[in-house]
Amino acid sequence: MMPMAEGVQIGLLPGYAPLLLALPLAGFAFTAAVGRRLGKRAHLVPLVAIAAVWLIAMSLALPALTGGLGEGGASLPLFSWIASGDLRFDLGLHVDALTGALLLVVTTVGALVHLYSVGYMAHDDSYWRFFAYLNLFMFSMLLLVLADNLLVIFAAWELVGLSSYLLIGFWYTKRAPGLAAKKAFITNRVGDVGFALGLMGLVAVFGTLDIPTILAGIEGGALAGPAATVIALLVFCGAVGKSAQFPLHVWLPDAMEGPTPVSALIHAATMVNAGVYLVARMSPLFAASHEAMLVVAAIGIFTAIFAASIAFTQTDIKRVLAFSTLSQLGYMFAALGVGAWVPAIFHLITHGFFKGLLFLGSGSVIHAVEGEQEMPKMGGLAPKIPLTYATMLVGTVAIAGLPPLAGFWSKDEILGEAFKFGFAWVWLVGMIVAGMTAFYMFRLMGMTFWGKSRVPEGVHVHESPWTMTLPLVVLAVPSIAIGFLLGYPFADGLLVHGLEPVFHAASAALGHEHEAWTLFGIDGLLMLASVTVAAIGTAIGVRLFRSDHAELLGRVTARLAPLYRGSRGRWFFDDLNDLVFVRFGGRLASALWWFDRRVVDGAVNGVGALASGSGRGLRQIQTGRVQNYALGIAVGLIAMATIFLVTAR
Amino acid sequence: MSLIAGHLEPYLVLSGLLFSIGAFGFLARRNAISMLMSVELMLNAVNLAAIAFGAFVPELAGEGASFALLVIAVAAAEATVGLAIVIAIYRNRKTPLVDEYDTMRQ
Numbered sequence: 001m002m003p004m005a006e007g008v009q010i011g012l013l014p015g016y017a018p019l020l021l022a023l024p025l026a027g028f029a030f031t032a033a034v035g036r037r038l039g040k041r042a043h044l045v046p047l048v049a050i051a052a053v054w055l056i057a058m059s060l061a062l063p064a065l066t067g068g069l070g071e072g073g074a075s076l077p078l079f080s081w082i083a084s085g086d087l088r089f090d091l092g093l094h095v096d097a098l099t100g101a102l103l104l105v106v107t108t109v110g111a112l113v114h115l116y117s118v119g120y121m122a123h124d125d126s127y128w129r130f131f132a133y134l135n136l137f138m139f140s141m142l143l144l145v146l147a148d149n150l151l152v153i154f155a156a157w158e159l160v161g162l163s164s165y166l167l168i169g170f171w172y173t174k175r176a177p178g179l180a181a182k183k184a185f186i187t188n189r190v191g192d193v194g195f196a197l198g199l200m201g202l203v204a205v206f207g208t209l210d211i212p213t214i215l216a217g218i219e220g221g222a223l224a225g226p227a228a229t230v231i232a233l234l235v236f237c238g239a240v241g242k243s244a245q246f247p248l249h250v251w252l253p254d255a256m257e258g259p260t261p262v263s264a265l266i267h268a269a270t271m272v273n274a275g276v277y278l279v280a281r282m283s284p285l286f287a288a289s290h291e292a293m294l295v296v297a298a299i300g301i302f303t304a305i306f307a308a309s310i311a312f313t314q315t316d317i318k319r320v321l322a323f324s325t326l327s328q329l330g331y332m333f334a335a336l337g338v339g340a341w342v343p344a345i346f347h348l349i350t351h352g353f354f355k356g357l358l359f360l361g362s363g364s365v366i367h368a369v370e371g372e373q374e375m376p377k378m379g380g381l382a383p384k385i386p387l388t389y390a391t392m393l394v395g396t397v398a399i400a401g402l403p404p405l406a407g408f409w410s411k412d413e414i415l416g417e418a419f420k421f422g423f424a425w426v427w428l429v430g431m432i433v434a435g436m437t438a439f440y441m442f443r444l445m446g447m448t449f450w451g452k453s454r455v456p457e458g459v460h461v462h463e464s465p466w467t468m469t470l471p472l473v474v475l476a477v478p479s480i481a482i483g484f485l486l487g488y489p490f491a492d493g494l495l496v497h498g499l500e501p502v503f504h505a506a507s508a509a510l511g512h513e514h515e516a517w518t519l520f521g522i523d524g525l526l527m528l529a530s531v532t533v534a535a536i537g538t539a540i541g542v543r544l545f546r547s548d549h550a551e552l553l554g555r556v557t558a559r560l561a562p563l564y565r566g567s568r569g570r571w572f573f574d575d576l577n578d579l580v581f582v583r584f585g586g587r588l589a590s591a592l593w594w595f596d597r598r599v600v601d602g603a604v605n606g607v608g609a610l611a612s613g614s615g616r617g618l619r620q621i622q623t624g625r626v627q628n629y630a631l632g633i634a635v636g637l638i639a640m641a642t643i644f645l646v647t648a649r
Numbered sequence: 650m651s652l653i654a655g656h657l658e659p660y661l662v663l664s665g666l667l668f669s670i671g672a673f674g675f676l677a678r679r680n681a682i683s684m685l686m687s688v689e690l691m692l693n694a695v696n697l698a699a700i701a702f703g704a705f706v707p708e709l710a711g712e713g714a715s716f717a718l719l720v721i722a723v724a725a726a727e728a729t730v731g732l733a734i735v736i737a738i739y740r741n742r743k744t745p746l747v748d749e750y751d752t753m754r755q
Contacts, residue, residue, distance in 0.1 A: 624751035627684075631676050 010212075011069055013060070013076035017093050020056055020142050023049040027135035035128025042128035043118050046135045050107070050114045053138065057107035064100030065486075065498040072096065072501065075148060082151075089209060094148035097498035101345050102145040102277055105352035108478070109269040110138050112471035116360055117261040119467035120367060130170060130259065137163035141270050145277060150199055150209035153278070157195070157242065160271045161188050167266060168258040180254040187251040191241015198234030205231070211281065218284040219505050232285050232292035235278065243275030243329045246303040250574055252326055256318040260363030263318060268325050269356035273348050276332045283341055283506035293510075297337025301429045304330030306571070308436040312443070313568040316373045317362045320444050324399065325355055327433060331414055334426050339510045340417035341503035342496050347410035349495075350483055354398040354406055357475035361392035364464045364472065365448055369455055375444065380453035384461040389449050391472040396445050398479040400438035401534040408531070409483030416526045421512060427526075431533050438537030446545020660701035667694035679746045681735040685728065692724045 027049035035042040063069050073096025082089040095103070114134060121130050140159035147153045161184075169181030199209060205223055206214050217223065223231065239245070244252035255267045266272070279286060279296065286292050307326035314320045328351045335344035366373055368385045382389040398405035401412070411434060419427040455461060463469065486495040544553060557564045566572070621628075667690055674687030696717040703713015739745055 626747050626750065627676055627679075634672060634676060 010072040011074035013074045013093055013095055015076075016056060017060065017076050017095070017146075018078065020053055020060075020093075020146065021139055023053050023056075024135045024139040024142065028132050028139060031128055031132035031135060035132055038128060040122070040127060043114070043131050046131040047114050047118070049135060050111045050138060053142070054107045054111040057103040057142075060095050061100035061103040061107075064095050064097050065104070065494065067097075067498060069095060073099065081149075086207060087203070089149055089151045091152050092148045093146045094211070095146065096502055097495075098277070098280055098345060098502045099145050100498070101349055101495070102273070103142075105273070105349050106138075106141050106145065106270045109265060109352055109356040109475070110134075110141075112474055113261045113265040113356070113360070116264075116363070116468050116471040117259075119465040120261055120363055121259065122465075124259075126170070130167075133163055133166050133170070134261075134265070137167065137266060137271070141274075144274055148211050150202065150211060150214070154195065154199060157238065157274065158192070160266075160274060161185065161192075161242070164188075164255070164262075164266050164271055167262040168255045170259055170262065171257075174257075177257040180251075180257040184251040184255050187248050188241045191237045191239070191248055194234045194237020195239075195241075198231050198236075198238065201227070201231040201234060215282075215284050215505065218288055219509075223285070224288055228285065229289040229291045232282075232289045233295060235282060235285065236292065236296060239275030239278050239333075240299065241275075242278075243272050243333070244326055245275070245299050245330060245333060246306055247573070249303060249307065249326050250577060253319050253322045253570070256316070256322050260318065260359060260366060263322070264356045264359030264363065267322065268359045269352040272325060272329055273332075273352065276329065276336065276344060276348050279333070279336045280341060280345055280503075283336075283503055284509060286336070287339070287506035287509040293337050293339065295337070297334050297423060297426055300330045300333025300335070300337050301426050301433075302330070303327065304334060304433045305429050305436070306330075308433050308440065309567050310570050311440040312436070313564055315375050315447075317365060317375050317378070317444065317448060318359070318373055320375075320440060321355070321358055321362055324358075324437065324441065325351075327437065328355065328399070331411065331430065331433070334418065334430060335414040338418045338421050338423045338426055339507065339512050340414055340421065341506060342499045343410060343413035343417055345499060346483075346487060346495050347414055349486065350398070350406035350410045350479075353475055353482060354395045354479040357391060357472060357479050358395040358399065360468070360472055360475065361388055361395060364388040364468055365392075367464050367468065368461050370459050372455075372459075375447040377454055377456060378448045379451050379455070380449070381455075381461060382449040385463045387463060387469045388472065391469075391476045392449075393445065394476045394479050396441045398483075400441050400538055401434050401530060402438070402538065403531060404480075404484055406479050406481070406483035408534070409487035412527050412530050413487065415530050416523055419526055420522065421510075431530060434530055435533040435537035438534045439541040442538055442541025443545050446541065450546055657701055657705040660705075661698060664694045664698035664701065667691075667697065679748055681738070681745050681747050681750075682732075684747065685731045685735065688731070689724060689728060692720055692727075696720050 024046075027046040030045050031038075031042060038044075060069075064073060073094060075092055075094045077090060077092040079091055080088060081091045114131070117130060117134065121127055124130065137160060140156050140163055144153055144156035144160060147156060165181045165185040168184050169177050171177045172181070202209060202214060205227065206217050208214070218228075241248045252267060252272065256263055258267070286296060304327045307323045307330060311320050311323035311327065314323060328347070332344045332347050332351070335341075335347065364385065365378065365381065365388060368381065368388065369378060372378065394405070398407040401407045403409075411430075415427055415430045415434070418430060487493040544556070569575070671687045671690030671692075671694060674690065675684050678684055678687060699713045699717045699720070701713075702709050703711070703717070706713075735745070738750060742749060
């Protein structure tokens with residue numbers, strides 16, 4: 001263990017902490033082995049395992065967030081994973097406030113999604129397989145947030161990718177989920193190449209991937225200048241892939257082909273946050289490079305507005321939420337890029353809860369209308385599924401950033417800090433996105449729940465069973481209250497105190513001072529502005545979609561036809577990828593394949609053919625008859641004698 | 650003294666003829682025994698040449714005869730071993746013809 005800074009003590013985690021990893025792994029192994037024979041009871045073991053994990057995680061996360069584990073958090077070295085000469089990779093657990101924040105979201109949403117899946121997947125033939133995968137995912141995700149070594153994080157990073165792949169393609173007999181799973185996996189590989197190269201760079205500089213050692217080294221100035229920029233950007237590549245930021249965002253909307261609980265757990269509340277977590281965990285690395293921070297902020301805020309603009313026109317309820325997730329993740333990266341570390345993690349927490357709620361709510365809606373995901377075939381559902389409606393409304397108000405729900409607190413802090421740290425452009429775009437977010441979320445609510453019903457005849461709209469509505473109600477509570485609990489008083493709340501030691505070094509490197517919050521000053525004005533923008537977005541959304549304003553809507557879309565088409569077509573990014581990588585890249589690959597087959601393989605095979613061909617030819621003179629050999633000797637003798645006689649003259 | 654007694658050349662011509670006959674026999678005859686005999690013929694042709702040089706060239710007087718004696722001894726050993734091999738092969742293959750001894754080809 002390394003001291004993170006002078007005088008900071010790192011405590012020892014309680015011995016039961018490894019259970020966080022062991023329980024879901026055991027649940028996965030058990031369910032994978034005998035789950036098929038358990039039929040509709042297959043969920044029991046995974047559910048109990050995750051419930052226990054939740055209790056353990058809370059017992060660690062709450063002290064970690066309130067400072068109960070000490071300033072540097074607490075560690076538990078487990079074992080030496082790889083020891084080769086000077087290179088050592090040790091597996092150890094580390095819990096500090098940042099880990100605690102992630103544990104809070106991952107295990108809470110994880111446990112509720114397990115419960116929800118009992119109802120949602122009840123009619124599925126591969127019931128046991130779903131729960132086995134869910135437990136595998138929980139193991140991987142917990143390993144990712146608990147590990148104190150980047151190589152272990154990388155392994156966990158790939159494991160969550162694998163679980164995500166398996167769960168997106170859960171209904172693998174259908175074509176679209178299989179393709180979406182592959183798309184997610186391959187797109188993530190692109191980012192992971194950068195991540196792996198970044199890790200190699202870190203090994204080259206520090207000779208280890210132990211996070212405390214690396215961070216201490218960066219604080220000591222061991223990595224600076226262009227090298228820091230390159231390594232930080234390479235690591236950021238991995239984050240871009242995993243958190244689906246532009247230009248690797250294309251996999252996340254398609255990942256909605258997976259079952260809705262998976263969308264809620266993996267593709268909204270937990271796994272996609274891994275990139276944010278990674279950047280936050282390595283914050284001193286990014287703080288060491290001004291250019292890298294600028295790239296993070298630019299990509300984040302661009303993804304935020306880009307994805308929000310697409311969410312305007314999507315008609316699939318889950319796709320709207322997927323683009324909303326992209327947009328909110330962009331917010332988090334923008335926050336990280338401007339050095340607003342704590343608000344980024346704050347938004348990660350609040351977003352995890354309300355987006356998990358919204359996704360589970362959308363699953364409940366889809367369940368109610370018997371599998372339909374297209375919002376034009378919904379409408380007027382509010383009185384028929386009141387509980388789902390009420391909880392989703394909570395989630396919508398929360399994400400829209402209207403006070404006093406959770407989203408307001410974190411979004412306001414991001415925008416406020418971006419402005420105060422001198423990133424006016426991030427603030428301005430962020431404000432626009434805040435308005436857009438409110439608009440498209442109320443559009444979703446309007447198209448789904450308000451107005452006249454467009455549900456086809458014969459579909460019996462029904463509220464979901466308690467296993468599905470209970471998680472909605474439970475998630476509605478943090479969606480309302482967690483912002484206030486963690487973020488009040490402004491800039492001085494629980495989370496700020498908890499996370500301050502984690503980000504102290506990075507903030508110091510950027511020269512950011514901790515300032516008091518002033519209601520009657522710049523902070524109050526900024527807050528008023530962001531609330532106003534959110535309220536305007538809400539008002540427009542409600543006005544257009546409250547009841548059937550088809551004729552008004554038609555006029556608006558007709559005026560903005562080019563924008564509408566672009567947004568509807570996701571700004572044609574999939575088509576661009578298809579053109580560049582599938583068509584042009586495919587041609588290039590075919591040409592290279594031809595070169596490989598003809599020239600490279602041809603040369604190798606030619607050498608072999610030459611040897612075997614000449615051997616076959618020379619074999620003919622090996623008759624095995626003594627006299628043929630003797631003749632050869634005689635002829636040779638005569639030839640030599642002749643040469644001797646001729647040249648001797 | 651006869652016509653040829655005083656000249657080296659007739660001995661060498663005879664030696665060359667004998668060697669050529671032996672070489673032809675070794676290459677052309679199919680019977681292993683005949684081939685061994687051809688080898689003896691070639692060796693003796695060389696012996697004749699060596700003796701003739703020893704008799705006509707004063708500097709080689711001793712060397713020619715002793716070289717021939719050495720070759721005779723080696724030839725005797727060669728004939729013994731060669732015959733033994735031929736008999737051993739004959740017992741296996743039931744033929745004295747060398748063109749059927751092509752096991753080495755495999």
